[in-house]
Amino acid sequence: MYGGLLERMNMVNMVFRTDQWFKILLLCLLTCKTGGVYITTNESTQVYGVVESWHKPNIMNYTIDINRYNLDLSGITSLLFKIKACDSAHVLLSTSDVRNSSKPLYEIIMGYFSDSSYIIYRAGSTHDTWFSIPNILNCTVYLPFWISWASGDIKLGTGVVVGENILGNFKNTTHFEVRSIGVFTDRGTLGNWTIRVEVSDKFAGYFDSCSMSNTKSDVVVVDDIKCSGIRCATSCGMSQTCMGFNFNSVMNRCELLSFGSNDVTDIPHHTEADWRFYSKCYNGKTACLGCY
Structure with missing residues (x-):
């Protein structure tokens, strides 16, 4: 000894x-x-046309990768962010650390055509849950949100405390480990993001x-x-x-x-x-x- x-x-x-x-x-x-320690990243996004994982096989090509320091994301199970956008904000959680769109992924859409939001699971075929939340986003003010995905229970909520003010959730029985995270806004919407990612310990x-x-x-x-x-x-x-x-x-x-x-x-x-x-x-x- x-x-x-x-x-x-x-x-x-x-x-x-x-x-x-x-x-x-x-x-x-x-x-x-x-x-x-948390790394806070500021990003601006704007994609023209309608883009979502139901119909875009190469969906990850439209995203901005938030992981600028190549951190190990496999150990985290939640994300805190603020966004200023009129509508059509997307967050993609992929099992691929090289952003391969053919790998299983989750897509969280906020303000889809203004009043609808979705949590989508895609692995070959797509499955989703829908919830109606009018005015979820704001064109001129940053609003705080969180997403969590522990044990395949995908949740979207508002505020700065994970687990509070849940807006919707989707339970995936074939859970996967998230290894990359991308964001974008489509339909020509300008989105400004402030995203907080935990550093591996x-x-x-x-x-x-x-x-x-x-x-x-x-x-x-x-x-x-x-x-x-x-x-x-x-x-x-x-x-x-x-x-x-x-x-x-x-x-x-x-x-x-x-x-x-x-x-x-x-x-x-x-x-x-x-x-x-x-x-x-x-x-x-x-x-x-x-x-x-």
Whole structure:
């Protein structure tokens, strides 16, 4: 028991490095939590013509993928968003992480021809439930909604608390795991969305510089220390609140970074000589929050 513990503790100082990424060989880091960080994305959508999954085999081609950071969505079961649109707002939940329209999907339509809303399940054939809610959307005001899909019970509701103010639901006995989410507005309607997605709580043990030399991130600096790159990466990896670090290889200066709040709308950068920003990565090496 103690031999295994000492072995894991000694691994703290073992770090492999290339020009673009650090990998920390520290087993306990694989379960460190981010502290409930959410990425908030703003999108505008406008598709001309009538588009819905009843008649469009390639429906995912019309959507904007909300997952700009390539997060692992398979672990989440709800979505919070606000939308400003006159009508015809669509949210698609797909089992395909490459947005393959032939894979099973759910489509939630709000304000279809103004007063009808639908929850659709498509897997070869389509099944749906309909509910009439006049004036569900607003042309000039952002309105809050939530969608949940735990255990195949697909629900649409209003407000910012998942489970409250349910507008309609659809029970799917052949439940699937949602891996990608897309949104759009059709019939020429302009839709403005603010969408909140939870970040996976598992740090993969990687830091990626996103191939951006001479770059610093402008988020909150929680600690500024003089040390090696190895120690800088290890210090950030052992912190639940650290999302990445700026490192200056000339001065051996390390800035540990935090989002500063639970909601992140952007990760700003600026150019500065000899600095390099390294983002903490989740979902293997594919979801690094500073890379886009």
